[in-house]
Every structure is written in C-alpha cells, then in structure tokens.
Amino acid sequence: VTFTKDLLVDPKTRGVNHIKHTVVAAASSSSKSRAEQFLKDTGCPSDAKAYGSYEELVKDPNIDMVYIATPHSHHYQNAMFCLEAGKNVLCEKAFTVNAAQAKALAMKAQEKNLFLMEAVWTRYFPLSVYVRDLITSGRIGPVARVLADNSMALNPEESFNDGKHRMVNPDLAGGALLDLGIYSLTWVFQTLYHTQPESTRQPPKVLAALKSYGPTKAADEASTIVLNFPRSPEAGGDAHAVATTSLRVATAPAGNGDAPGIRIQGPNGEIQVFPPAFRPTRTKLILRDGTVEEKNWSQPGPGGGSGWYNGFAGGRNAEGEGHGMFWEADEAATALVEGRKEGKYEGLAESILIMEVMDEVRRQGGLSYPEKIETTKYPVQL
Numbered sequence: 587v588t589f590t591k592d593l594l595v596d597p598k599t600r601g602v603n604h605i606k607h608t609v610v611a612a613a614s615s616s617s618k619s620r621a622e623q624f625l626k627d628t629g630c631p632s633d634a635k636a637y638g639s640y641e642e643l644v645k646d647p648n649i650d651m652v653y654i655a656t657p658h659s660h661h662y663q664n665a666m667f668c669l670e671a672g673k674n675v676l677c678e679k680a681f682t683v684n685a686a687q688a689k690a691l692a693m694k695a696q697e698k699n700l701f702l703m704e705a706v707w708t709r710y711f712p713l714s715v716y717v718r719d720l721i722t723s724g725r726i727g728p729v730a731r732v733l734a735d736n737s738m739a740l741n742p743e744e745s746f747n748d749g750k751h752r753m754v755n756p757d758l759a760g761g762a763l764l765d766l767g768i769y770s771l772t773w774v775f776q777t778l779y780h781t782q783p784e785s786t787r788q789p790p791k792v793l794a795a796l797k798s799y800g801p802t803k804a805a806d807e808a809s810t811i812v813l814n815f816p817r818s819p820e821a822g823g824d825a826h827a828v829a830t831t832s833l834r835v836a837t838a839p840a841g842n843g844d845a846p847g848i849r850i851q852g853p854n855g856e857i858q859v860f861p862p863a864f865r866p867t868r869t870k871l872i873l874r875d876g877t878v879e880e881k882n883w884s885q886p887g888p889g890g891g892s893g894w895y896n897g898f899a900g901g902r903n904a905e906g907e908g909h910g911m912f913w914e915a916d917e918a919a920t921a922l923v924e925g926r927k928e929g930k931y932e933g934l935a936e937s938i939l940i941m942e943v944m945d946e947v948r949r950q951g952g953l954s955y956p957e958k959i960e961t962t963k964y965p966v967q968l
C-alpha cells in the first residue's frame with residue numbers, strides 16, 4: 587500500500603522530471619476481490635487491472651516491472667517466477683532468505699537480460715546520497731568505524747502472540763535480522779563498502795551474537811554483528827563496524843529523539859543519522875574543529891499518512907510529507923530508461939554479499955529456516 591501510494595505521487599513534486607510511474611495491475615494470490623480492493627484503497631488509475639493470481643499478472647504484456655512485496659520466504663520463488671516470465675523485478679528487502687537464492691536470481695536476470703533490484707528504499711534517499719558524498723569528499727577523513735542500530739521495541743509476545751506474523755514466524759523467514767537488521771547492515775555497507783572504489787572493495791570478516799526468539803525458537807529476537815572491512819593503509823587501513831538489531835528494545839525508546847542510531851566516524855569527526863534507520867530525516871555532521879552542521883530531510887510529498895511502518899509505533903508521516911519509497915521507484919524507472927539492469931546505489935553483487943553476511947550470522951547463531959524456504963529449487967509450492 588505504502589509503495590503504491592508513493593508511486594502515484596507525481597515525480598515532479600520532488601524535482602524528478604525525466605520519468606513517470608503508473609500502476610497497470612495488481613495481483614493477489616488469495617482473491618481477485620482483494621486485488622480490486624487494493625487498487626481502490628491506493629487510488630490507482632481506474633483502468634488498472636485486478637488479478638486473482640500471480641500467473642495472470644505476469645502474462646499481462648503492459649507490465650514493465652513487477653514490485654514484489656510478499657514475505658521474505660516467498661521472494662525467491664516469486665521473483666524467479668516473474669523473471670522466468672520475462673518481467674523486470676523490484677523485490678522488497680530482505681532480498682531472499684539466503685545468498686544462494688540471491689545468486690540464482692541474479693543469474694536468471696542476467697540470462698534473461700532483465701532488471702533486478704533489491705528494494706532497500708533507504709539507499710536511494712537524498713539523505714543517503716548526502717552522507718555518502720560527505721564520506722567520499724573526505725570531510726571526516728577515512729571512515730574508521732560505523733555503529734549502526736535499527737531496533738524497535740515491538741513487544742513481540744503481545745504483538746505477534748500466535749507466532750504466525752511474518753516478523754517471528756520461521757516459515758516466513760521471520761526474525762529481527764532479515765527484517766530490521768538489513769537496515770543496520772545497509773548503513774554499514776553504504777558507508778564502509780559502497781563508498782570505496784569498486785576495484786578495492788573487499789568482503790568483511792564477521793563475528794556475530796544471535797538471540798533466538800523464545801516462543802518460536804527458530805527466529806532471532808536480536809542479532810549483533812561485528813564486522814572488519816579490510817582496507818589498504820592508503821585508504822585508512824581496516825575499518826570496524828557494529829550492526830545491531832532487536833525486536834524487543836528500541837533505538838529511540840521515546841520516539842525518534844536525540845540519540846543517533848547511526849554514527850559514522852573518522853579521524854576528523856563523525857556523521858550522525860537519527861532514527862529510524864530505515865527512514866531517517868535528520869543528520870548531524872560534527873567535526874573536531876568545532877563545526878556542527880545539522881540538516882533535516884523531510885520527504886517531499888503532497889499529504890500526510892501515505893503510509894506507516896507496518897502500523898508499528900512511531901512511524902506515521904507528518905502532514906505534507908510523502909513516505910519516501912518513491913526514490914527507489916525513480917531509480918528502477920531510470921534504470922529501465924537507461925537500459926541498466928541493476929540499481930545504481932546497490933548492485934546485485936552487494937545485495938548478494940549482504941545476504942552472505944546474514945547467512946554467516948545465522949550460521950554462527952545456529953539459526954536456519956525450513957528447507958522449503960532455504961532451497962534454490964524452483965518451482966516449489968510454498
């Protein structure tokens with residue numbers, strides 16, 4: 587819903603003039619009426635088609651790209667299905683359940699010459715572009731350490747009491763790591779890895795602690811990851827990061843307050859990014875010479891409440907703001923226009939590497955999901 591409402595906001599309202607978006611169709615695997623209701627609720631054009639199956643959707647010749655927003659467990663099968671049918675794909679985070687699945691999708695997209703991108707919306711925000719530019723311009727010096735927290739006190743036993751919700755359900759690849767930890771890792775990777783010249787980027791070493799979620803056991807309640815990124819002495823030497831996530835405690839317990847969830851530190855100072863890590867709207871640059879530069883990055887848009895974070899606390903848009911998912915949609919459309927097959931700010935190799943890190947965290951923490959959602963076999967009925 588949130589993505590679709592954002593998609594329908596005229597790109598010109600955010601200064602983007604070279605593309606436009608429309609919704610041609612929506613599909614529900616449960617019923618056609620659900621798809622119809624969705625189109626109505628989101629204000630889609632009246633000629634948009636409603637399909638009662640994904641099979642019908644991918645046969646529609648008017649569709650350029652499919653946005654996949656099913657639970658993580660289903661991304662691999664759903665994305666493979668769309669790619670096999672010749673559709674470009676923008677697939678929600680976490681991209682897949684594991685790196686093997688991400689690699690298989692990347693290979694399929696390449697074989698079919700199709701666009702494929704993980705929809706990590708945060709990477710495409712102007713705020714993120716600004717932070718990466720600050721880093722590459724050298725204002726804080728070579729980044730030596732990144733501390734990244736994306737945690738929400740979701741009161742899991744109460745919110746997800748039957749254990750079926752995708753946040754805690756092992757059959758849906760539930761847990762903090764894949765759902766929320768992906769953003770902590772996004773901040774680590776986009777500041778310590780993506781900002782390095784491509785030829786010098788090296789995978790990090792990973793040390794992890796994982797706490798499993800009591801009631802279901804086979805999902806994580808919290809994960810904390812220490813990463814060491816190897817770098818040459820000329821580039822500042824090795825850099826460290828701590829990426830952490832939790833379903834039980836919050837980065838900012840009393841709202842989005844004054845504690846930066848993300849701190850990017852170099853010898854000359856640090857860049858702070860305020861919570862929530864997935865949709866930050868405030869940054870602070872603090873240099874050792876006493877310079878302090880604070881910026882607000884409210885999302886442009888025509889109206890409040892175009893979406894919220896799954897209905898969880900603290901996430902409603904302010905009046906007069908968009909949600910911010912349109913930036914990733916703009917990038918996907920721009921890539922189509924330019925003939926690119928991957929996202930500009932996170933290509934498939936980086937999505938795969940982040941999945942490898944999450945695989946390693948789960949390996950060290952002893953967390954695996956049911957075989958039918960870990961497999962690279964296709965098709966598998968889920």
Ligand SMILES: NC(=O)C1=CN([C@@H]2O[C@H](COP(=O)(O)OP(=O)(O)OC[C@H]3O[C@@H](n4cnc5c(N)ncnc54)[C@H](OP(=O)(O)O)[C@@H]3O)[C@@H](O)[C@H]2O)C=CC1
Pocket residue numbers: 613614615616617620655656657658660678679680705707752758765864895896
């Ligand atoms: N970028 C962001 O800010 C956010 C991203 N997300 C991501 O979006 C994705 C979906 O999350 P969310 O919308 O909360 O998920 P939901 O649990 O609401 O599921 C979304 C849809 O997937 C289908 N679905 C749900 N459960 C199943 C199932 N067991 N089997 C088959 N299909 C199912 C249903 O569609 P159908 O009509 O076809 O049955 C459902 O409407 C996740 O990958 C999540 O990480 C979520 C929230 C915010």
Ligand SMILES: O=C1OC[C@@H](O)[C@H](O)[C@H]1O
Pocket residue numbers: 765766864895896898
């Ligand atoms: O992507 C997300 O960001 C916001 C969270 O509320 C949500 O659980 C997650 O899927």
